[in-house]
Amino acid sequence: MEAQQILKTYWNHDSFRSPQLEIIQSVLEGKDTFALMPTGGGKSICFQVPAMMQPGICLVISPLIALMKDQIQNLEKRNIKALALTGGISSDDTINLLDNCQFGNYKFLYLSPERLQSDWIVERIKGLPINLIAIDEAHCVSQWGHDFRPAYLKISKLKEHFPKVPFLALTASATQRVQEDICTQLGLEHPQLFKKSFARENIAYMVFEAEDKLFRIQQILTKNPEPSIIYVRNRKACHDVSAQVAAMGFKSTFYHGGLTQKEKSKNMQSWLDEDVQVMVATNAFGMGIDKPNVRTVIHIQLPENLENYYQEAGRAGRNGAKAFSVLLVAPSDIQTTESQFLAVLPDKAFLKEVYIKLNNYFQIGYGEGINESFYFNMNHFCHHYKFQVLKTFNALQFLDNQGIISLSKEFSEKISLQFLLDSREMLRYLSLNPSDEPVLTAILRNYTGIYEIETAINTTLIARKANTSEENVIDVLKRMHQKEVCVLHIQSNDSRLTFNEVREDELTINRVAKFLQQQNEIKTKQFESVIHFISDKKLCKSRLLLDYFGETDTKDCGICSVCITKKKTDRSPIEIAQSILALLKNSALTSREIENALDLNSEETIFALQLLLENDKVKINNQNQYISL
Structure with missing residues (x-):
């Protein structure tokens, strides 16, 4: 089939976005092809469509487990x-899995980059009919990149094993220096370069100073009742x-990494179906x-970098x-966020x-630990060693990025159970509680030894076998525990942690220390760019963003907070004061209500009201409202 037919048959789209088709043809x-496409530009289509047009398998290398799972689910929905x-x-x-891949007519094999460190896995991949190698988040290959x-x-x-197979490097953010480094480090041969502009002409980037952020949120959501996202920094x-x-x-739900998969799916679906207007999320x-x-995206805390x-x-x-x-900014935000x-x-x-204590925590001996995997509750770990949580998380994330550990940030519950009654007593219990049978x-x-020893059980499996919900299974177990029929332990875990290397303490850390220092410097500069973005009140916000991403031949957007301010004719304080007086003839109003009604900023409102108070034109009543005299 032709590319257009594949797109229509599997994705039900009639046409490609620029420059998808050019990338596919290349x-x-x-x-070898390099594509710099901003988020939402449809990067996955660029390797999924050509892979479907040819016999064989597309190898996709990605560092993001959640994104891999999401893409696989989407492919499977399309019977791919x-x-x-x-x-x-x-x-x-x-x-x-590799046997299935080789003999099961699979079209896509997603791989985390760390798996390429196992020679036997590379040997098995060499035996697969690879038709394309796609490298997602390609900026990760550059030591000048942010990740x-x-x-x-x-x-x-x-490249040595697949000299005739094209490489497709994809990233949503890379400076010119990083772009060149990607091509060099991946060994791309005379790569075709495709760059899509970062300009989003329909998005108005608004930066507002706001002491009372909830009031501003109320204003925004009332004015724009369509689906919205509010981004926050923590759970x-x-x-x-x-x-x-x-x-x-406003109908609202939330989403963060500490929710169970069921909670995530339920909250996500209620927002997608527009049963709720607002998704508050990390x-x-x-x-x-x-x-x-989605009509509005609101940030109520400063982002760490302009990429995010x-x-x-x-x-x-x-x-x-x-x-x-x-982006709502309070006066203290810069100092608070910086610290x-x-x-x-x-x-x-x-x-x-952190690395040494992590090994001690799981009782890993020196020279041991490779491929060992554990449930991991980071709050318990930090409490045990009196570590600061955020700093520890950053350290673990760095170790994860360096491939020393793998940290899946999926919430999980480990449930273990042992029956305390013998089988005869259990039958009696069932006769008294037939709904639990x-x-x-x-x-x-499914767990024959559960009378003798505390056993970890899979509640999803039990729910399926019993033709009931997982919530009901847990309710039954909790009731049994209360009646002392069983011992029940439900242990919540933030994540699962795998050691990818043997424990070598100083040798391990010395090897990656220079990258840590470099990464800290990059993150500091990135945060300085955020401060510049919110502080500059003269340059168009869209142009500031485009300039950050290396696009210099740009024009004012006309719709951002700076451009809107420029369009407003400068009103003198006296003119504003007269408008306020005219407004107050109808009813008493608070300063907020005045600001809202006349589309003023807080500085203009306060200055004009001060003039009116000093000249005895208005006074404040006991409800903190202004009335004309």
């Missing part, structure tokens, strides 16, 4: 066979802000989300309609301490 001609090899999968399971991962350096070795803020938004009368929300009619901000803001207006990206963000960047000494029968059939 790949089909067997050329795909699988993933990520960290934490046992050797036996990996062999089975350097040494495992990416192994990718160029695949607690997710719950708090969602509750506050709901209290203001940056865990967004990968693979392509809801076209642009990516999150870009989830608005994908249908081409006018949309708003609003929070820069103070929690780990140095070499702290990184080494399906669940207990399913447990007894």
Whole structure:
């Protein structure tokens, strides 16, 4: 089939976005290709369509497990066979997956870059009919990028094994220096370069100073009742802000990495179906989300870098309609965020301490630990060693990026159970509690040793066998525990942690210390760019963003907060004061209501009201409202 037919048959789109078709043609001609496409530009189509047009398998290298899973689910919905090899999968399971890949007519094999460090996996891949090698998040190969991962350096070795297979490098953000480094490090031969502009002409980038952010949110959501996203920095803020938004009368839900998969799916679906207007989320929300009619994206805390901000803001207006990206800034935000963000960047000494304590925590001996996997509760770990949580998280994330550990940030529950009654007593219990029988029968059939020893059970499996919900299974177990029929332990875990290397303490940390220092310097500069973006009140916000991403031949957008301010004719304080007096003839109003009614900023309002008070034209009543005299 032709590319257009593939697109229509599997994705139900009638046409490609620029420059998707040109990238696909370059790949089909067997050329190494580099594509710089902003978020929402449709990068995955660029390798999925040509892979479907040719016999064989497309090898996709990606560092993001959540994104791999999301893409595989989307492919499977279209009856396209795909699988993933990520960290934490046992050797036996990996062999089975590769066998399936070789003999099961699969079209896509997703791989985390760390798996290329295993020679036997590379040997197995060499035996597969690879038709294209796609490298997602390609900026990770550059030590000048904001997310350097040494495992990416192994990718160029695949060139030796697949000299005639085209490489397609894809990234959503890379400076000119990083772009050149990507092509060099991946060994791309005379690569075809495709760059899509970062300009989003329908998005108005608005930066507002706001002491009372909830009031501004209320204004924005009332004016724009379409689907909205509010980005916050942590899980607690997710719950708090969602509750506050709901209290203001807007239907709201939340999304963060600490939710179970069921909670994530339920909350996501209610927002996608527009049962709720507002999704309050951390940056865990967004990968693979392509809801076209999001009207507003609001940031109520400063982003760490403009890459993340642009990516999150870009989830608005994908249908081409006018949309708003609003960043609310309080006077103390810069100082607060700077101390929070820069103070929690780990140095070499702290990184080494965390790594050693992590090995001790799981009782890993020196020279041991490779491929060992554990449930991991980071809060418990930090409490145990009196580590600061954010700084520890950054250290673990760095170790993950360097391939030393793999940290899947998926919430999980480990449930273990042991029956205390003998089988005869258990029958008596069932006769008194017949509604529990399906669940207990399913447990007894699948876990025969549960009378003798506390056993980890899979509640999803039990729910399926008992033809009931997982919530009901847990309710049954909790009731049994209360009646002392069983011992029940439910242990919540933030994530699963896998050691990818043997423990070598100082040798391990010394090897990556220079990258840590480099990364800290990059993150500091990135945050300085955020400060510049919010502080500059003269340059168009869209142009500031485009300039950051290397696009200099640009013009004012005409719709951002700076451009709108320029369009307003300068009103003198006396003119504003007269407008306020005219307004107050009808009713008493608060300063906020005046500001809202006359489309003023807080400085203009306060100055004009001060003039009126000093000249005895208005006074304040006991409800903090202004009335004319």
